[in-house]
Amino acid sequence: MSLAQEMFAIAPAMGKANLSASQLKLLSGKARWIFRVGEAGFPTVPTIALTRAAWEALQSERTRRESKLRTHWVACLFKLVGKDALPPTLVVRTSAASHNGGLMPAKIGIAAPENPEDSVDPMRPLAKAVKAAFDSYGFGPGWTGRADEDRGRQIVLVQAAAQGEVEQFLTRNATTGAMGPAPVQGAPLPRLPESVDALVALVDAKAGRHMCCTVAITRGQVVFLSARPSQVSAAAELEAAVDRVNRKIWSAQNAVSRVDPNRLAQLLHPRLRSTEGAAPIAVGLGVSPGAASGIVVFNPDDAARMRARGKHCILVVTETGPADIEGMKAATGILTARGGMSSHAGVIARITGKPCVAGVRTLSVDAVEMVCRIGDREFRTGDRLTIDGSDGHVYAGQLSLAQPHIGGAIGTLLDWSDASRSIAVRTNVETVESAKTALSFGAEGIGLARSEHMFFSPERMVALRRVILSEDENDRSRAINGLVDYQTGDYSALFSTMQGLPVTVRLFDPPLHEFLPRSEEEIEETAASLGLAVRALRINLERIAEVNPMLGHRGVRLAITYPEMLQMQMQALMAGARAASETQSDPVAVEVMVPFVSTASEVAWVRDRVNAIAANSGLLRNDRVRFAFGTMIELPRTCLRAGDIAQMVDFFSFGTNDLTQTTFGISRDDAPTFLAAYQRKGIYERDPFVTIDEKGVGEMIAIAIQRGKAANPKLKIGICGEHAGDPASLKFFAGLGVDYVSCSPYRVPVARLTLAQASA
């Protein structure tokens, strides 16, 4: 493209612009909208554009006292003049691809140059304004423009000054997404002629998103000046997308592909309606998304009391443990001084869907005195706090919340998604309540039921502690039998809720220390309930304590060292399946998987025992129960040995959290001390616990799938780590040819949408 071609009319006063392909590529920001609206035939303010390269060439030609380019430039300027009209007053604007701080505001009221020389003389008004516009493009803080090599392609616009009143409006309502014209936030909707409707329809169709339009109105005539995208709520975006399909602007598939799954996620939790005027008093880790607002409480009893009175409360503790489960369930949100993503608080909060901010360093809690301090402020029971589990912010007082709702536009969009999706979406739940939520969000099965979570209640915890700590064989056997009874009921209820959809139960995988008493009080209680001396219990607890529990005596290692636990679980599972099968017409689909495997020999050992118990139950003979056996893949060695293992199992389920921890050698709980510095210094582009690390963990998964399928072509592949709820990760998994993903209930809609996009 010659430099002469880099000065051109994008909306000539007369006729069409007729731009070349290279010229079209230069149109960024406003320029693009002025051109598109003008081309569509809507009255548009005459506008020309020139690039920085063209401008610099004009200047250098001027010092050489030549005039070839200048002639072009003047010809361009004449395109701003209407038929039989006088040269108009001019306006000079920048036109950057995105809004940048520091750019020159439009310069208005510029007299048209009186002669060609004036049109390029930086001392004269027009050229002076053009120079100032180019100079205002910078690369300081806040500048989001492209890198230096593209500077030459930055453009400045010269327009004929518009006549009449200048007005602004949105193409769609910022809250409801309904077709506009609609008021710009904080301003009343101006009185607009009817012809604006055509402009709104035109811009909405072309942009496919909320736009803020600027027009001039003279005696009922509307002239388009410019448009820019407008940030609106996720809800408004979604409603607009569905409306566009209803108006046949988009196909349903188009709508599915245009909605950002991350925006959808924002709709699925209570969230702060606005934080305007509210400054956070502390920042911790947002470990369970959503916002919560309520009365401060310091113990489970108070939380239960509040709940009984229908009041929202925030449970504030130093850290949570098994004794706090009931309190956490009763509370609306949880705030802790210690702990990270996989702390007890984080895990339970995500399971129960409670917003949670953890690890607030400036928080200290005195549970006895029932008072906490956040920085230099004091809060007592009765005071109110608001927490945002999405970004870890903590606010004093009560902020207004918006509740999530599935159905309406979200429901429609998700239904459309399902039509083009080929990968199943399951959910990670273990309670009937969560399972129902997940079903309402469209889950197609349970991909991860963490059996140990079924013990998160005080009375079961006592039984479990007896199994772990009892020194008396008979006592332990009795405790195990008690647990079988509990679990049978749990499984039966879960299978019945899922009505024949597959339920994948992970065999017991507790880091044991999580189930043990910690505080003085708990130790004393536990000793009493076990009939042990406190001192004996303490010695026992010290013996069991692990240096690195994440890499310790857990998962399949427990099944092999304590075969009676495996037996207990399998018996409960088959009894639960039997009970459920008697009350429903669909066969119960039970899938059992072994966690934390690193060798094929472990899988073989467990499989023999699991299959024997399943076969002995007699349930597999009559088609009332369908049974499958699989393994978690969550360690690097398991990925490498996937070929051996695949021959023994029906499915692989990738636990991407643990696989990320071991592949990187990072304890997620301990990462916060350096992760911030890592992201600041550019060592990590993204947090590998949020978005799957494609180059490392991703290759591990790819190796396992390739080797596994080569050895067993019927092998099913699932992903059940938290990455299964992250859009970027889901796109990667879709490329690996997985059969299903399994995420937390609130992430099910996100996965449905993302996987539909990935299948398209």
Added chain:
Amino acid sequence: MSLAQEMFAIAPAMGKANLSASQLKLLSGKARWIFRVGEAGFPTVPTIALTRAAWEALQSERTRRESKLRTHWVACLFKLVGKDALPPTLVVRTSAASHNGGLMPAKIGIAAPENPEDSVDPMRPLAKAVKAAFDSYGFGPGWTGRADEDRGRQIVLVQAAAQGEVEQFLTRNATTGAMGPAPVQGAPLPRLPESVDALVALVDAKAGRHMCCTVAITRGQVVFLSARPSQVSAAAELEAAVDRVNRKIWSAQNAVSRVDPNRLAQLLHPRLRSTEGAAPIAVGLGVSPGAASGIVVFNPDDAARMRARGKHCILVVTETGPADIEGMKAATGILTARGGMSSHAGVIARITGKPCVAGVRTLSVDAVEMVCRIGDREFRTGDRLTIDGSDGHVYAGQLSLAQPHIGGAIGTLLDWSDASRSIAVRTNVETVESAKTALSFGAEGIGLARSEHMFFSPERMVALRRVILSEDENDRSRAINGLVDYQTGDYSALFSTMQGLPVTVRLFDPPLHEFLPRSEEEIEETAASLGLAVRALRINLERIAEVNPMLGHRGVRLAITYPEMLQMQMQALMAGARAASETQSDPVAVEVMVPFVSTASEVAWVRDRVNAIAANSGLLRNDRVRFAFGTMIELPRTCLRAGDIAQMVDFFSFGTNDLTQTTFGISRDDAPTFLAAYQRKGIYERDPFVTIDEKGVGEMIAIAIQRGKAANPKLKIGICGEHAGDPASLKFFAGLGVDYVSCSPYRVPVARLTLAQASA
């Protein structure tokens, strides 16, 4: 082979045996030696052999009243009859590949069968004895024979009864390895005719190991009856091997290939001379090899006092910490109630070469009262204990020890090894004393100097704690400067000791909690030395505590979050190199490596800073210092990204301990709770922390080497995990084409020998 051929003379009374290849294959145990000695022309007792298959065929033929095989059998029996002699009295023996409990003892004085029918009739003496011999082959406990399918090939021998005195002797001395005849343990050497010397030489040359021979002597005539291998000390084996080379029975290379490196290892630590009559009173984990015997002490002061008086002592503690270092150095051996392989006690003991038994569950220590209990026995200062750090046994009282010595036969064998070895052997040390030991064992450089170990002294520990815990910037800077001064001297001395051999320094990689005070007393002391309130220090310590320190804030993560530590280290290193270079003619060879890397971006970040400091030192311009930069490979992700990383480094050094922990997802410290069950149930064939797991960790290493070399053909490859001292692992590494291995000083000879064998 027909069944008739499975009955044959292995030493006929007249002529040669003329065995077929299949018959030769059947010769196991004694049969083999009878055949070989007879074939060599030495008078040998006439002997025939038959297989169980042949025997069963003879029996089945008998019930069918046929006689074809029997005719063969009788012909065989006639081979036992000398020229013009009468049929001899017979002896029936088993002949198993290895000695098995429960086998029938030789049945002597059997009359030769009077007719062919008698030779197969189980009611008659010969056939009765043969049947009893076959019946005694079993598969009960202690049976080490082959699996069932080889039963048919088990053999029984029938011999002519020998005349004269039956005598036994060894082919070589069981202690010195000198050529025999030598006495069998516990018996005097019988009077033997000179012709025995020829037999000794013959058997020694054929067997290449100590053999116990049985002969019959009649009027000065020696007749060979049988021979079996004899277990002797590693020292005797080694001396014998060197003697065979001196006698030109073996080539030097032959000797190198025949000595088992694991046997060599037994010679390199003090060891118990004998445990006869001594029963261990407890068993813990043998975490640092060698035996030690001495007076029980409970604190560093007492240990130092004992040492000053030239007395050996065993430091007995619940667990060790930084405050115990001086005590550990002063003690002869260490015994702890808690901790595993990578506990503080284990690590320091291996570094300092002190025998250590850790994690003795039945031990309780009262350091204040200065008394410990092991089971129901009590020990006070002054009592004596003996520990064996090789097998974890603890004995009451003083047992006799044998000291290691390099030189003599070991030195000769290792010199021969070096001639055929192509992979270099370096050592893991960080003190001048250990470096000298390693050099005396033939180390060709330092492959791993753990810089954080240089802080294992009380005064440096204070300075380091100040760096970690101080809340005052100036205070911290001063502490850092103090550390630079310490380290400069350390590095300079280490470089000088190594006289131009490469010294690979690993940048600071402490699991921080190991350097922090733990006991009440230590916390109070540390608080005082830092000028902090005890309560403030405690809060600080709690803040720093990690859930999984093994996967926490360590290695390169520290260099990136605390760049001043990296700077401090590099400055000390270059200053040390400068000082050393001024006192020696060879250039100082400094190699710096980054630990616990998981991304190429970490390597790039550190490399830029390391190279800048190295370049700024000015030392690289004049050839006085040779500098190289490399990275540890100890995480799965690093293996996968080896291609990216290789382009930025001169070498890879595999840390196989951490790579095993992360690849398997096993914390070595916590593994003891399930590892025993795993080995018992056959889940693991071998402990992956002792012998490298070829199929998992091994493939990880292979991937990294392949990708690394593809990206950078000049890349050097080293192994510096503890597997580098394990023969089986070393053979695997040799196959991967590594350039060097680096192991603890005492393992250097083992590596030299093993790698010579691997290169052959």
